[in-house]
Amino acid sequence: MPDAWWDDLCQALGLLSEADGVRVTVRDEWMERAFPQFLGIPAPAKVERVSGHGDLHWGNLTTMPLNLLDWERWGLVPLGFDAGLLHANSLLVPGVADRIRKEFASILDSPAGRIGELAAVAEMLQAVARGWYSELAPCLLSRAEILTGVRPPVPAHSEVAA
Numbered sequence: 731m732p733d734a735w736w737d738d739l740c741q742a743l744g745l746l747s748e749a750d751g752v753r754v755t756v757r758d759e760w761m762e763r764a765f766p767q768f769l770g771i772p773a774p775a776k777v778e779r780v781s782g783h784g785d786l787h788w789g790n791l792t793t794m795p796l797n798l799l800d801w802e803r804w805g806l807v808p809l810g811f812d813a814g815l816l817h818a819n820s821l822l823v824p825g826v827a828d829r830i831r832k833e834f835a836s837i838l839d840s841p842a843g844r845i846g847e848l849a850a851v852a853e854m855l856q857a858v859a860r861g862w863y864s865e866l867a868p869c870l871l872s873r874a875e876i877l878t879g880v881r882p883p884v885p886a887h888s889e890v891a892a
Contacts (some may be wrong), residue, residue: 731793736833738796743812746804747780755784755805756849768855769848769874770882777849778842782807787819810837810846817847818854821869848877855882 758777765773783790784803791798813834820827837843851874858867874882 735794735796736829739791740833742796742798743782743786746782746812747809749781751779751781751806753805754779755782755803756807756811756853761849761852764852764856765848768852768859768882769878770880771848771878774845777845778809779806780809781805782812784812786812786816788816808842808846808849810834810840810843811850812846813838813843814847814850815853818850818866818870818873821866821873844877848874851877 758773761773761777765771782804783798783801784805784807785800786798790800813830817827817830817834817838820830831838834843838847851870854863854866854870855874857863858870863870871882871884874880
């Protein structure tokens with residue numbers, strides 16, 4: 731995507747993060763179960779939330795002009811969740827994943843943004859445990875280990891509800 735598209739995405743997510751949230755999309759109760767089960771670490775005690783899309787992946791983005799589609803999960807998400815989810819969905823294309831990390835470094839490299847990225851990776855690993863994204867599983871496990879320093883458990887079948 732051209733630089734202007736990335737600028738538009740960063741601006742759109744920045745503006746969205748400032749909107750008043752009406753509901754919590756990624757709940758503490760889910761994180762309390764999902765972090766140990768899928769990341770091998772305890773859930774964070776404190777989560778900074780902002781308004782977010784809640785389901786940011788390539789199927790929910792258009793090319794020029796940029797449009798964000800499928801707003802059914804929008805609400806309060808951990809800071810960094812949207813960028814973390816887009817990054818997790820891009821791990822099989824390293825150049826794109828690198829660009830996402832560059833564009834959202836100020837968020838993803840912050841302590842609060844790291845929690846959001848971990849929540850996104852946990853959500854993706856939960857999907858792996860439900861039979862989705864098997865090709866992404868090794869990349870997701872590796873990313874989780876990079877972020878936590880702990881090798882996460884291999885995803886097993888899960889019925890933990892998001």
